[in-house]
Amino acid sequence: MLKTFSIGGIHPAENKLSAGTAIQRLPIPSEVMIPLSQHIGAPAQPIVAVGDTVLTGQLIAQANGFVSANVHSSVSGKVTKIEEYTDGNGYKKTAIVIAVDGDEWDPSVDRSPGIKRDISLTPEEIVNKIGEMGIVGMGGATFPAKVKLSVKPGQCQVLIINGVECEPYLTADHQLMVEKGDEILIGIKVLMKALQVDKAIIGIENNKRDAIDHLSKLAASYPGISVQALKLKYPQGGEKQLIDACTGRQVASGALPISVGAVVQNIGTAYAIYEAVQKNKPLIERVVCVTGKPLQRPSNFIVRIGTPIRTVIEATGGIPADYGKVIGGGPMMGRALTNLEVPVIKGTSGILLMSKAESKRGEVSNCIRCAKCVSACPMGLEPYLISRLSEKLMWDECEVNKIADCIECGSCNYTCPSNRPLLDYIRMGKAKVMGIMRARAAAAKAAAESAQKQ
Template structure:
C-alpha cells in the first residue's frame, strides 16, 4: 500500500513508547469523527497580553483605536516572549483585567468587532521555504506570535534559536495527543496534513536539521495514514506509530519513543540534539508563511459530559469560553467542573468568562459526579505510583515528605524530576492527591535553589 517504511509497524521494536504510564478512559469518540467547523464570528474578544511562557507583551494600541485582523496589538516584552495580534477588525474598547486561564486576572485588550473582518495590510505571503533563509523563518515565526500550541505555549522562535554550542540533529513533531477527550490535533492531521508537513519543513530549515519524526499514537490510524501520505515524497520525515499510552505526548517521553534517548535530568531536549514541536504549531507556521496571517485562531475541542453538543471548533483568540459553549448547545443541567485543556493536565476554571488563548487545545466540562472530590484514605503501599511513574520517581515517598514539610527529603527523592503528568494521582487506589503534594515540594525546592 505504502512504499514508505513506517517505524512502529513492527511491534517488536521496543522503544516506540516509554516505561510506565497509564491507560485512562480516552473519551475521544465524542469528537474524533467531527470535522473542524468555523465558529460564529464573535462580537467581542479580549486578547490577554500573556498567553505564553515568558515575559508578558506590551500593548501598542490605545482605547478607541481601530484595529484590523492580523494587526499587531502587543509587542513582545523580551526574547522569551511573544507578540499578540487582533483576531477581529474593530475598535479597542478597553485595556483591562479579565479573568485569566492560569489564575487571577490578566491585562487584556478588549476589541469590539465591526463584523467586517478587514485584514491588515501587513498580512501578506512571506515567500517559499526554498527562498527564505533560516534567519528569516525564525523572524516570521517570532513576529507571528507563534507559541507551542499543544498547551505548553513556549515561544516557538526560542525553540528555533538554540545556542550555537547545541548541535541539533533531529526534529520531532508531536501528534501523540495523549490527553483524554482532546481531538484537535487528530482533526488537524486529517484535515491539513500538508500544512503540517510544510511547517515542519520550514522549522527544520530554521534549525538546519534534515531528519524528522512525527510521533502519533496508534489509536489514530487515520491520522497516521494521512501523515504518511503527506510525507510520501520526503524520505527524511518518518511517521512514528507510538503506543497509545498516557503521557506519550510528554516531550521527554516522546523523544524517548522516537529516538531512544533520555533527556538528562534538568536538561532540555536540545541537550540531546532534539527540538520538539506540536503538529498544531507546525500547521500555524505553514499558514503564516503562505498567507502572512499571524496566530489569531486555533482549533479547540469542546467536549465532556456536561456539554450538550461536543465539537471541534476553529476559534478566534480572545473569545470568552461562555460564548464557545453556547455554540456547542450550551451546558447540560449538571455542570461540576470546567477544564481548560485535557482532564489530566488542564486547569480547572472558576468562571466561564476566561477566553480562548493560543494554548487552548480543549475545553472539557465535567458533570458534578465526575467533579466530586474523592475521599482520601491511607497509602497501602501497593506500588502502583512507582510502577507507572514515567519519570521513575517514587510519588508515595515524595508526597509524604512534602506533606510533612520534609522538603530536604523530597528533594533527595528527586521531586524536581516530576513532569506533573498526574499519572500517580490517577492510579492511586487510596485517592491520595500525590501530584498536588509533589508540586508543592517542587515549587518549594525550585524557590530555594533560586535564592
C-alpha cells in the same frame, strides 16, 4: 511491536467523543478579550490605546523580553478597554478588549486559498518571523516557539513532531492532521530548514490510524519526514517521553531535549508556523476541541483568540444543564476554570466539561503503600514519598529524591487507590525546590563572578 517510552505510564479511558468531527469555523463574536499574557514568560506590552481602531492580524502588544510573545488582534474593530479581568485561576490579569466591527484583515496577511510550498526565507528569517508572528507551543505549555528554535547549526539532529495527543477526550490535533496534512508537512519543512536538520519524525499514537495513514502517504513526497506510530500510553506527549519513544534517547535530569540532539514541536505549532512563515498570518486563531459527556455535540472548532469560552460551549448545542467542572485543556493536565467568561487563548487546546458526578474527587484514605504510583510514574520517581516529604516541608529530602524531575503528568494521582492528592503536594514541593535550586545557582554564579573580579 510498536514503540513507546520505557518507564511507567498509564492507560486512561480515551473518551475521544469528538473524534472524526470535521473542524468548523466558529462565527466571530461581537467582542473579544485578548490577554497580554498567553504564554510562559513576561506579559506583552500593549502598543494600542483605548479608542484605537485595529485590523485583524495587527500587532497590538509587543513581546517583553526573551521569553515572551507578540500578541495580535484576532478581529477588526475598536479597542474599548485595556483592563484587568479575572482569569481562569481567579487572579487578575490584564487584557485588551476589542469591540468587533466587520472582519477587515491587515493587508500584509496572504489570504489566498492555495497552498504555498516554496520556502523562500533563510533559517534566520524563519526564526525571526516565528517570533514576530507570536507563535507559542500550541500543546498547552505555551512556551514561545522562537526560543526552542534558537539553536546552533548542527546541534539539532532530529526534529520530533508531537502528534500524540495522549490526553483523553482531546481531538484537535488529530482532526488537524487529517484535514491539513499538507500544510503541517510544509510547516515541518519550514522548521527543518530553520533548525538546519534533515530528519523529522512525526510521532502519532496508534489510536489515530486515519491520521497515521494519511500523513504517511503524504510524507512519501517530503524527503526526511517519517511517521512513527506509537503504542497507546499516557503521557507519551511529554517532551522527554516522546523523544524516548521515537529515538530511544533519554534526556538527563535537568537537561533540555537539545542535549540529545532533539527539538520537539507540536502538530498545532507546525500548522501555525506554516501559516506564519508561508502566509504571513500571525497566531490569531486556533483549533479548539470542545468536548465532554454533558455536551450535545462535542466538536472541533477554529476559534478566534479572545472569544469567551461560554460562546464556544454554546456553539455545541447550548450550555448543558448538568456540569460541575469546566477544564481548559485535557483531563490529565488541564486547569479547572473558575468562570466561563475567560477567553480562548493561544494555549487552549480543549475545553472539557464534566458532569457534577465526574467533577468531584474520591474520598481520600490512608496511603496503603501499594506502590502503584511508583510503577505509573514515567520519570521513575516515588510519588508517594516525594508527596509526603513535600507535605512535611522537607525540601532537602525532596530535592535528593528528584522532585524537580516531575513533569506533573498526573499519572500518580490517576492511579492512586486511596485517592490521595499526590500531585497537588508534589507540584507545590517542585515549585519550592526549583526556587531553592535557582537561588543557589544564582548565589554560586555571583560568588564566582566576585571571585573573578578579585
